[in-house]
Amino acid sequence: xxxxxxxxxxxxxxxxxxxxxxxxxxxxxxxxxxxxxxxxxxxxxxxxxxxxxxxxxxxxxxxxxxxxxxxxxxxxxxxxxxxxxxxxxxxxxxxxxxxxxxxxxxxxxxxxxxxxxxxxxxxxxxxxxxxxxxxxxxxxxxxxxxxxxxxxxxxxxxxxxxxxxxxxxxxxxxxxxxxxxxxxxxxxxxxxxxxxxxxxxxxxxxxxxxxxxxxxxxxxxxxxxxxxxxxxxxxxxxxxxxxxxxxxxxxxxxxxxxxxxxxxxxxxxxxxxxxxxxxxxxxxxxxxxxxxxxxxxxxxxxxxxxxxxxxxxxxxxxxxxxxxxxxxxxxxxxxxxxxxxxxxxxxxxxxxxxxxxxxxxxxxxxxxxxxxxxxxxxxxxxxxxxxxxxxxxxxxxxxxxxxxxxxxxxxxxxxxxxxxxxxxxxxxxxxxxxxxxxxxxxxxxxxxxxxxxxx
Amino acid sequence: xxxxxxxxxxxxxxxxxxxxxxxxxxxxxxxxxxxxxxxxxxxxxxxxxxxxxxxxxxxxxxxxxxxxxxxxxxxxxxxxxxxxxxxxxxxxxxxxxxxxxxxxxxxxxxxxxxxxxxxxxxxxxxxxxxxxxxxxxxxxxxxxxxxxxxxxxxxxxxxxxxxxxxxxxxxxxxxxxxxxxxxxxxxxxxxxxxxxxxxxxxxxxxxxxxxxxxxxxxxxxxxxxxxxxxxxxxxxxxxxxxxxxxxxxxxxxxxxxxxxxxxxxxxxxxxxxxxxxxxxxxxxxxxxxxxxxxxxxxxxxxxxxxxxx
Amino acid sequence: xxxxxxxxxxxxxxxxxxxxxxxxxxxxxxxxxxxxxxxxxxxxxxxxxxxxxxxxxxxxxxxxxxxxxxxxxxxxxxxxxxxxxxxxxxxxxxxxxxxxxxxxxxxxxxxxxxxxxxxxxxxxxxxxxxxxxxxxxxxxxxxxxxxxxxxxxxxxxxxxxxxxxxxxxxxxxxxxxxxxxxxxxxxxxxxxxxxxxxxxxxxxxxxxxxxxxxxxxxxxxxxxxxxx
Ligand code: NA
Ligand code: NA
Numbered sequence: 001x002x003x004x005x006x007x008x009x010x011x012x013x014x015x016x017x018x019x020x021x022x023x024x025x026x027x028x029x030x031x032x033x034x035x036x037x038x039x040x041x042x043x044x045x046x047x048x049x050x051x052x053x054x055x056x057x058x059x060x061x062x063x064x065x066x067x068x069x070x071x072x073x074x075x076x077x078x079x080x081x082x083x084x085x086x087x088x089x090x091x092x093x094x095x096x097x098x099x100x101x102x103x104x105x106x107x108x109x110x111x112x113x114x115x116x117x118x119x120x121x122x123x124x125x126x127x128x129x130x131x132x133x134x135x136x137x138x139x140x141x142x143x144x145x146x147x148x149x150x151x152x153x154x155x156x157x158x159x160x161x162x163x164x165x166x167x168x169x170x171x172x173x174x175x176x177x178x179x180x181x182x183x184x185x186x187x188x189x190x191x192x193x194x195x196x197x198x199x200x201x202x203x204x205x206x207x208x209x210x211x212x213x214x215x216x217x218x219x220x221x222x223x224x225x226x227x228x229x230x231x232x233x234x235x236x237x238x239x240x241x242x243x244x245x246x247x248x249x250x251x252x253x254x255x256x257x258x259x260x261x262x263x264x265x266x267x268x269x270x271x272x273x274x275x276x277x278x279x280x281x282x283x284x285x286x287x288x289x290x291x292x293x294x295x296x297x298x299x300x301x302x303x304x305x306x307x308x309x310x311x312x313x314x315x316x317x318x319x320x321x322x323x324x325x326x327x328x329x330x331x332x333x334x335x336x337x338x339x340x341x342x343x344x345x346x347x348x349x350x351x352x353x354x355x356x357x358x359x360x361x362x363x364x365x366x367x368x369x370x371x372x373x374x375x376x377x378x379x380x381x382x383x384x385x386x387x388x389x390x391x392x393x394x395x396x397x398x399x400x401x402x403x404x405x406x407x408x409x410x411x412x413x414x415x416x417x418x419x420x421x422x423x424x425x426x427x428x429x430x431x432x433x434x435x436x437x438x439x440x441x442x443x444x445x446x447x448x449x450x451x452x453x454x455x
Numbered sequence: 456x457x458x459x460x461x462x463x464x465x466x467x468x469x470x471x472x473x474x475x476x477x478x479x480x481x482x483x484x485x486x487x488x489x490x491x492x493x494x495x496x497x498x499x500x501x502x503x504x505x506x507x508x509x510x511x512x513x514x515x516x517x518x519x520x521x522x523x524x525x526x527x528x529x530x531x532x533x534x535x536x537x538x539x540x541x542x543x544x545x546x547x548x549x550x551x552x553x554x555x556x557x558x559x560x561x562x563x564x565x566x567x568x569x570x571x572x573x574x575x576x577x578x579x580x581x582x583x584x585x586x587x588x589x590x591x592x593x594x595x596x597x598x599x600x601x602x603x604x605x606x607x608x609x610x611x612x613x614x615x616x617x618x619x620x621x622x623x624x625x626x627x628x629x630x631x632x633x634x635x636x637x638x639x640x641x642x643x644x645x646x647x648x649x650x651x652x653x654x655x656x657x658x659x660x661x662x663x664x665x666x667x668x669x670x671x672x673x674x675x676x677x678x679x680x681x682x683x684x685x686x687x688x689x690x691x692x693x694x695x696x697x698x699x700x701x702x703x704x705x706x707x708x709x710x711x712x713x714x715x716x717x718x719x720x721x722x723x724x725x726x727x728x729x730x731x732x733x734x735x736x737x738x739x740x741x742x743x744x745x746x747x748x749x750x751x752x753x754x755x756x757x758x759x760x761x762x763x764x
Numbered sequence: 765x766x767x768x769x770x771x772x773x774x775x776x777x778x779x780x781x782x783x784x785x786x787x788x789x790x791x792x793x794x795x796x797x798x799x800x801x802x803x804x805x806x807x808x809x810x811x812x813x814x815x816x817x818x819x820x821x822x823x824x825x826x827x828x829x830x831x832x833x834x835x836x837x838x839x840x841x842x843x844x845x846x847x848x849x850x851x852x853x854x855x856x857x858x859x860x861x862x863x864x865x866x867x868x869x870x871x872x873x874x875x876x877x878x879x880x881x882x883x884x885x886x887x888x889x890x891x892x893x894x895x896x897x898x899x900x901x902x903x904x905x906x907x908x909x910x911x912x913x914x915x916x917x918x919x920x921x922x923x924x925x926x927x928x929x930x931x932x933x934x935x936x937x938x939x940x941x942x943x944x945x946x947x948x949x950x951x952x953x954x955x956x957x958x959x960x961x962x963x964x965x966x967x968x969x970x971x972x973x974x975x976x977x978x979x980x981x982x983x984x985x986x987x988x989x990x991x992x
Contacts (some may be wrong), residue, residue, distance in 0.1 A: 021859035021952075022874045023852040030881040044509070051693030056510040058888015062917050063498045065839040066832045068618055074803040074838055075810070084967065126959075130966035178493075180620065181891065230786035250814050251621060254830065257810030264807075285967055289842035290851050296839075306495035307457075344853045368463075409959030410966075420956070455624065500904070504895060522907055523900035554772035563899045594821060600905045613821060616813075616905065630817065747900075 007308025010035035014301065014351075022116040024347045025290075025297030032301035039307045054450045059060075060303060061296040069174070069181055069254070070295070074288040075256030076166040079237065079263050080122035081280035091230030092117045097139075098224045101216040104202040105207030107143055108153045111136045112199045115157030116192065117231065119164040120238045121263060125399055129158030129407040133414035140334045146212030149203075151418045152400075152426030156199060156433070159396040162345070163389070164192035165241055166256060169346055172291065173388040176353045179381065181252045182245045183452035187385045189242075190447050191393065197436045202433045226263050233266040246455055294350055302354045311358045318359040325363040325375045329387075332356060333394055333438070340398030348395060360387050382449040389448045390441055397434045400427040456512035456672065458490045461499035466702045467494070467640055467738040470695035471666060473513065474570075477687035478680075486680045488513065503667075507564040512672040515572060517664040519601050521657055523556045527560040530754045533740060534606040534660040536625050536762070541696055543762055544573035544661075550761040552665065556750050566667040570688045572695065573666065574637050576658035577603055581633030582626050585652035585718050589728045598622060599635040606732035607635075623649050635659060638706040639699070647709055652716045659732070781947070788926045789848070795923065796845040802837040826906030832904065836913035841860040842919035844927040847878075849952025859952045867952070868938040875935060879928045882921050 010031045017027035033053055043051030055176055083089070084113040096110035096117070103109050110314075122128050132154045140150035165185035174184040193238050207213035235260040244250035250258065264277070305311055321328055339348050353388040361367050364376045371379045378386055403422050412420035441447055458475070460468050468490075475488035497505040502514035503524050518528035531551060538544050548571030551557055561568060579597065586592050593611030597604075604614035612633075617625040619640070625631045627649035632648050639648050672683065706757075710717060720728075737755065744751035781789070809824060809831070817823040824830065846852055854874070862870055893914040895901070901910045934949055953961065 017877060018855050019858055020873065021854050021856055021870060022877045023847075023854040025852055026878040026881050029885065030877050033881055033884055040510070048509075052508050052510055054884045054888040055891050056505065056888070058577045058885055058890070058917075059497070059501050059504050061840070061885065061889055061921075062892060062914050063501045066835050068828050068832050068911060069620075070839075071806065071831050071835050075807055078803060078807065124966075126962045127966035130963045134967075161643075182624070248621075248624035249630060249818065251618075254810045254814045257807040258814060260807050261811050277804075278797075278800065281804055282796060284803055285796050285800040285838055285842045286846050286849065286851050288803065288838050289796075289840070289846045290853065292839040293843055293846070293852060303496070306491060343855050343858045347853045348854070350837065392765065404955040404989045406955065406956075406959060407964065409955045410962050413959040413963050504892065507895065520904050521901050521910075522904075523909070524904040526900070596817065596821065596823065603906070604905065612821065614825065614905070615817060615823045616826060618828060 001038075001042075003308045004043075004310065006035055006038045007305060007310035007313075010038075010301075010304065010308070011310065011355075018351070024344075024351065025293040027331040028351065029057070029300040032304040034300075035304040036307060037232075039304070055100060056303070057300050058278045061301050064296045064299045065292050068251075070171075070292070071250040072171055072181060072256045073168055073291055074284055075253060076123045076168050076171065077259050077287050078280065079166060079256065079260045080124045080127055080161075081283055082260065082263045082267050082272075082277075083118065083121040084131050085270065085272040085276060085280070086233055086263050088121060088231070088234055088263075088266070089114075089118060089135045089268045091227070092234065093132070093135050093139075095224075095227035095231050097216070097321065098181045098219040098227045101219065103204065104215055105149075105203040105213035106215040106217075107136075107145060107150055108203045108207070108213055109200050111140070111153045112157050112203070115154070116160050116164060116196050117234050117342075119161040119192065120241075121166070121234055121259065123166045123168040125161045125396060126406050126410050127158075128161040129155050130410045130414055132157065133411045137411070137415050137418070141407055141434075144212070144214050144217055147418050147428075148422050148426030149206065149213055150426075151408075151411045151415060151423040152430055153199075153203065155400050155411045155427055156430035157421055158407045158410075159197060159399050159434075160192050162396050163188040163195065165189060165245070167258065167351065167392075168291065169392055169395070171252070171386065172295065172346060173349060173353070173392065175295070176350065177357050177384050177388065178382070179384045179388070180452075182248075182455060183381075183385055184388055185241075186245050186451045186455060187389050187448050188392070190451055191389050191437070191441055194440060194447055195393075195434070196438075198433045198437050198440075199430065202429050206429060221317075233262055236262050250455065293347065294347065298350045298354070305354060311355050314355050315359045315362045319362045321396060328363060329360065329376075330442075331418050332360070333390065336394045337397065340395050341401060341403065345392070345395035345398065350393065357384075357387070366445045376445070378445055378449060382445070382453070385452055386441075386445045386448045390438060393434070393441065395440055395445055397431070397438075400430060400434075456486070456488045457496060458488060459492040459494075459496035459502050459505055459511045460490060460492050460514075460515055461502075462492065464490075465490055465643070466513070466695070467664075468700045469698040470570065470572065470691040471513070473694040474666075474687050475683075476689040477690050478683050481683035481686065482680055486676075486683060496512075503564045506566045506667060508671050509565070509669055509671060511738075512669045513569070513666060514566075515664060515666045517662045519662045522601065524564070525556045525560055526744055526753060527554075527742070527749050528663050528665065529602070529744075530751070530758055531663040532602050532660055533737055533755070534602060535658065535660075535729045536758060537662075538576070538661075538762060541573040541575060541699060544575075545571060545696070546764070547691055547758050547761045548573060548665070549661065550757055551754065554754065554757060556649070556754060560749070561667060562670065564667075565670050567670050567673060569666045569668045569684075570692055572664040572666060573692075573699075574664060575699075576661050577631040577635040577637055578657055578659075579635050579654045579707045580626070580641050580646045580650040580715070581652050581654075582629070582650050583632055585716055586633075586654075587718070589720060589724045590607040595633060596631045597633045597635065598625065598631045599659070603635050605736060606659045609732040609735070610728060619644060622646050626650060637661065642702065642706060642709060644659045647713050647715060650715055652709055652718055655719045657715050657720060658729075726759060782930075784926075785930055788844070788923065788930060791923055792842075792845040792927065795841040799838040799841040802834060802841075806831065806834060806838075823866070826903070826908070829903040829905045829908050833908055833910065833913040836916045840916050840942055843920050844924040847924055847927050847931075848948070848950070850953075856952050860954060862952075864942045865939055868935050868942060871935045871949075871951075872932065872939060875928055875932045879925070879932060882925050882928060886918045886921045886925060889914070889921065895920060 014031040036053035037050045040052045092114040096113040100110045137150045170184045174181040214259045240258045241255045244255035367380040369380045408423040500520045502516040552568035595612045596615040597612045598617045615631045619671045622644045741751040813824045813827045896911040
């Protein structure tokens, strides 16, 4: 048996363990450990091989977790938890409603903008949907909006949180593929805006042709301007995070910390108590340790893959296929869409990227290829960023598709009289919108690659 | 055999490439040395750990990444040793690696030194007002780690934490005003594009990056393979020096092309800097190393005498 | 999607937790509190770094070294806490279709795999710490010793090991007698239950993690609907 055979065998084992419901981080670490044992055992006998593998694997949790770039994660997660206490949800919705309510489907459009604004302080899609379900849906229903639209716009709007920085999943992608965290975060912004615009277009279209989405007017300019100051902390956080990424006066960790600090102060000003702060910190710590465990667990497996040479082999296989590269990429994206229906977005990315990413880069002509020499018209670095945004958008898409689209269940869970089937049905147009967004991003990669190219 | 390297293939790793090539040629392909880049087998700072476990047989690392893992090697990282060129650095490293104290130090990790990856002196690339005198460094935020950071502190500079990957942006944005790297790193991290001045002769120090072999694996080699490995070292180093020279050939034109001003300090100024950051830091180092049971004075004298030869 | 098999035992009250269980739970809560506090401190340190550097030309010396070493606190200490609450992600596609004894057997299998790998990693990460301790290892910039942060890995994994052992025993008991109450064991959630847990997290409205010994996710999902 060769190292490569062991690689294939272990990858099969990992798949089986994950499908059987073994927690992904440990399933990956287990397979990596068994695989390394097998490979070392071939060279130095079983006993020494096993001990070498165990000691090797034992270095990975610490060495891979204790990496400065990863320190941004808890700060981003914390901002999201504190944002709700800072009262930003209500303020954002109120302002968007007053400014945009007069449009056809204005409340729904306002909700999209409010969720996008909240996305700028939160990296968690489901949490964004949860908080807006409570704030926006009752008001929309009161104004005569259809249940399906009201629920769906909140479910779909929530998915913006992973594209618009801060975003934990983009940080994880950046670390896994060894790209700049700052560039990935910058790259998510315009695609987020494109998503918003396409959502707005779909809403206006539905409001015109289907009804059930009345415009609400009658707000004076004074009322509109009065609604702005409440959103200032958000604008502050956006300014801090963007300007530090763009001008580089602070690293992502520092920017995330500054942002969290601003939101923390706002939350205290809004009456958050110390006990609630610690609840937020507890939740942050729980999510943080989950992500770190997932990362080092999978990296034990990736270390084994390095010995087995599997990524090289998959790269060779993909590049040898006799199909146009773009078609292969679209097939891979479709595979992600299917996988995403059954798996958590972060877990899915972390598990697949070590093998898929090198193949994608090879399809484009290599990590260091220049835009001119590349297959897809993007330099290696630009392609890495482009693929990251597309994949994250695909993963987010799965939050609003059956059977387990979590955002839909969350919205239904918060809204007692909206059955989840209605939310799924209401999401159909937004699903179309998302597919359209992905198509636009594939057709015009500059939307993704332009902003990061400036830093 | 597997080799653990970090980063991409570059001038800094060319001697290992050449080594693998030479060894294969000398053994008719019997002895295969496989290079793994990008930290695939270990993070750079854990390469010595990996060697000690026998998880791979060859690794490259830099002594400054973990001063306490290899205290004896830090002698070549002292400021103002005055190593004039890479050829001399090779000689110095060879003598140093042969010293029992260094061998003992590395043997703790089951490692034996094979060859060096000689590095030129670090120098500063900065943005903004160029420091015309060494005193102008006072209050300047610089990215300079470990020993170089300590040396710069003696002239009032403020060492500031920035990762290498963020160096360009940090310099561009003014988070730091100057960055100490070796020339190839200034090219690789594109700091040249952000900077406006370069110190040609401040020479605050460098790092020592040996290539080491797992001792047990070496002992198990058939004699012919041992010989092939050892005979390949000199050609590998020659190849490295040639490649590095080519990097230098690119460096100065690139400075010109980017309009980076080259600053040289007068001998008196350097002497004054050396006065503050040379001898006192050497003495402090000797005291610290003696505490760890390293024959520090002997090592320092070895470096100096080898250099004089 | 339905997982009715859980409904029956869920409503009856769980037996009082064993002394070991309570001790481990207490340790987990405490460690997660330390992890949580470290995140707050990291945030404040980073704010100090930006302010110090930009306004007073006084950056925190060795900020990156400090941050990296301190990261081990929040990267590892909460790992057992997270396992107790079922926070480590998994795919429940197949698990969700299982019932009764078969389900508990699958859970036993899942915990067994983790126990094996965690046992090995405790051993391996202990050696990683031991090397740093015996041979010496320190950070690149300001030479902080790395062993204190390295020792946190085998330590946190040992607490996880205890939690896993407790879960193993409890799941085994359920295999023998599926009508037992499941107590605070993590169990499969259908999408609606998963959503309910996410909602609770989003609003931070439950502090069951800190106080109650037996959270009842099914009931809280129902309560959620009534409340809203
Ligand atoms: Na976000
Ligand atoms: Na999904």
